[in-house]
Amino acid sequence: MDHARGNPAREKTLTKGYAAASKGAAKVARFRLAVSFAKAVLDRRRELGLSQAEVAERSGLSQAKIARIESAASFPTLPLLRRLAVGLNASLNIAMDADREQITFTAHPAA
Structure with a gap:
């Protein structure tokens, strides 16, 4: 066997394993981020004493979209983040690093 050339079949198998692990880790990170965001939205909505429908109306979104965000079933785009704020x-x-994130809403001062 020529070790300089390696074993292409083995390399493909090992690479596939790393790719699968990487995808799994990415899914976990995305879910963790969605849950953190959902909690921040829910906490702020409750702090204001608003229903999902009221937040939806104030944000120009549907009540169903707010429900999906609060259940971590949907993660909003940047323009939608602005509308929610x-x-x-x-x-x-939003503060993020490799293994944690902190998402909060800071109330605007009363006018």
Whole structure:
């Protein structure tokens, strides 16, 4: 066997394993982020004493979309994040590093 050329079949098998593990880790990270965001939205909505329908109306979204976000079934795009922040009368703060994230809404001062 020529070790300089390696074993292409074995390399493919090993690479596939790493790719699968990487995809799995990415799914877990995405879910963890969605749950953190869902909690932040829910906490702020409750702090304001608003229903999902009221937040939806203030944000220009559907009540169903707010429900999906709060259940971590949907993760919003950047434009939608802005609309939610406006609807929740707050600034959205996101801090992330490799293994954790912190998502909060900071209330705007009363006018």
